[in-house]
Amino acid sequence: MVIEKDFKDPRILQLKEEIKNLKLLLCQKETELSELLKPVAFSCCHGPSMKGASKEKLSATEISRYSRQMLIPKIGVKGQLKLKNSSVLIVGVGGLGCPAALYLAAAGVGCIGLVDHDCVEINNLHRQVLHSDVFLNQPKVDSAFAALRRLNEEVEFRTHKTQLSSSNATDIISSYDVIVDATDNAPTRFLLNDVCVFTKKPLVSGAALQTEGQLTVYNYENGPCYRCLFPKPPPPNSVKNCGDAGVLGTVPGVIGTLQAMEVIKILTENKGVLSGRLLTYDGLDASFRTFKIRDKSKTCAVCSESPTIKELIDYEQFCGSAANDKNPSINLLNPNERIHVERLAELLKTESENNTFIDVRSPEEFEMCSISKFVNVPINSLFFYNTSSEPLFTDLKLDTEKPVYVICRRGNDSQRAVQILKDLYSHLEIKDVIGGLHSWAKRVDNDFPVY
Amino acid sequence: MASCTSSIPSGEREVSECSSATGGAGKELKVNIEFMGGAEMMFDNQKKLNVTLPPAECKWTIRSLLAYMKVHCAKGGGLERFFTGDSVTPGILCVINDQDWELLDTLNYELEPNDNIIFISTLHGG
Ligand SMILES: [Zn+2]
Numbered sequence: 001m002v003i004e005k006d007f008k009d010p011r012i013l014q015l016k017e018e019i020k021n022l023k024l025l026l027c028q029k030e031t032e033l034s035e036l037l038k039p040v041a042f043s044c045c046h047g048p049s050m051k052g053a054s055k056e057k058l059s060a061t062e063i064s065r066y067s068r069q070m071l072i073p074k075i076g077v078k079g080q081l082k083l084k085n086s087s088v089l090i091v092g093v094g095g096l097g098c099p100a101a102l103y104l105a106a107a108g109v110g111c112i113g114l115v116d117h118d119c120v121e122i123n124n125l126h127r128q129v130l131h132s133d134v135f136l137n138q139p140k141v142d143s144a145f146a147a148l149r150r151l152n153e154e155v156e157f158r159t160h161k162t163q164l165s166s167s168n169a170t171d172i173i174s175s176y177d178v179i180v181d182a183t184d185n186a187p188t189r190f191l192l193n194d195v196c197v198f199t200k201k202p203l204v205s206g207a208a209l210q211t212e213g214q215l216t217v218y219n220y221e222n223g224p225c226y227r228c229l230f231p232k233p234p235p236p237n238s239v240k241n242c243g244d245a246g247v248l249g250t251v252p253g254v255i256g257t258l259q260a261m262e263v264i265k266i267l268t269e270n271k272g273v274l275s276g277r278l279l280t281y282d283g284l285d286a287s288f289r290t291f292k293i294r295d296k297s298k299t300c301a302v303c304s305e306s307p308t309i310k311e312l313i314d315y316e317q318f319c320g321s322a323a324n325d326k327n328p329s330i331n332l333l334n335p336n337e338r339i340h341v342e343r344l345a346e347l348l349k350t351e352s353e354n355n356t357f358i359d360v361r362s363p364e365e366f367e368m369c370s371i372s373k374f375v376n377v378p379i380n381s382l383f384f385y386n387t388s389s390e391p392l393f394t395d396l397k398l399d400t401e402k403p404v405y406v407i408c409r410r411g412n413d414s415q416r417a418v419q420i421l422k423d424l425y426s427h428l429e430i431k432d433v434i435g436g437l438h439s440w441a442k443r444v445d446n447d448f449p450v451y
Numbered sequence: 452m453a454s455c456t457s458s459i460p461s462g463e464r465e466v467s468e469c470s471s472a473t474g475g476a477g478k479e480l481k482v483n484i485e486f487m488g489g490a491e492m493m494f495d496n497q498k499k500l501n502v503t504l505p506p507a508e509c510k511w512t513i514r515s516l517l518a519y520m521k522v523h524c525a526k527g528g529g530l531e532r533f534f535t536g537d538s539v540t541p542g543i544l545c546v547i548n549d550q551d552w553e554l555l556d557t558l559n560y561e562l563e564p565n566d567n568i569i570f571i572s573t574l575h576g577g
Binding site for chain 1 (some may be wrong): 457480487488489526527528529531532535540541542546549550551553554569571572573575576577
């Protein structure tokens, strides 16, 4: 039998606090040291600024450190020197960027740039493996920097705590040799592609969702660019993000690691770079597949001989969505069709028997956490009822006379659900809960899980 | 593995640009369809479909296959996330026998028995 530890033990709590403070102190001291070691002239990633080390030669320590990969004939001293004198920019220090940065730093790439404007959130930690509890709510670039520096002090790291945009992208990207697309949204992917075409940089592009991943290299030698493959942006409602659809951490782990591999091949001038081919990974099926994709398009808007786009545009406008993976709030209902969470709390307390409470999140989400008295009717099943127009309430054995209150995670799907339900049951009073369970957790029940 | 076979006589199918009768007419045509990257969501979450296309007056193409799939294989709402016009929605790649359909005349590609057709939704998450 397992004896449960008393986590309220004051000594345990005290030690946890002390260790946390020591970790922070360690980070401060490491930062101070790296500031002191920093070369005075910080021109750009290339050249002699690099930790004062020799460009043409490997030190004894470097030979020992990288010997296991230098033994490979396709790498050798020549390849290692190429890595040492190269710079790579990783855009997005999340599920893909973390493993990519980890392996590139370990492999001895001379300079690694990190771009991200987000801070570490607790729901990142299962897959963004450079970040840890100590860095919650701290910038991701700082957290990644601390972890990578501990791994390899020989590498020069440069952090860009900013959102890549049409105004700053060219400046940031120009000084690097290869760009890694480890972002999470369509507008930034189009932006990165166009900058890489204009500045002639290879773009190693990865993506992951749920249990599947994809990988290809754009704009390499005479290969296609992202726009050759996708001349039109996807409709905003067709794009799923990790926050809604979920992602298993190992999947971006696999794809991010493969991105690092493609970077190493490009930098060491090895053949077999994944250009003009698309690799897919299906984690559940344990299968990797590679498909031949089209060549560079003669009519491509950016990379063809007669481009129609010659400078960076407004990519959020072009894609009709924001350059992040957050969901904006929508407003579909009139104020009298909506209630606040405080009113919901009253109804649940005093009149729960006279009302019907519906939670329209997925069954997986409902199982993670729910408010008692709520019944789960996933919004997808409502879409289905809507098309087949079968009576929903008889199926669910719900009362067809009582007012209905609909909740979801953030208060968007609940509005869509109210619209569908009103079409089916026009005689009923149907309202949604503004702000959904996020509001509930914030304003009514602080112990309710937020995800 | 699921299959979706038509119970509707071929005469009632809505297939556009079916102008000339060529070879392959008068026989059923079996093709394998796969979905990747979430495209299966509009097809009852089936990652693989064996489709038996009814005898047609002219050769089946990707265009007429898509029209057939819309009527016989797609389920639930949100079909605009897969079908746009007579093609697929931007962001979805079509791969025919391991080759990008762009290398094979896209919508006009004429289906052969046992062709393997994969629809890949591009992912954006990271
Ligand atoms: Zn192009």
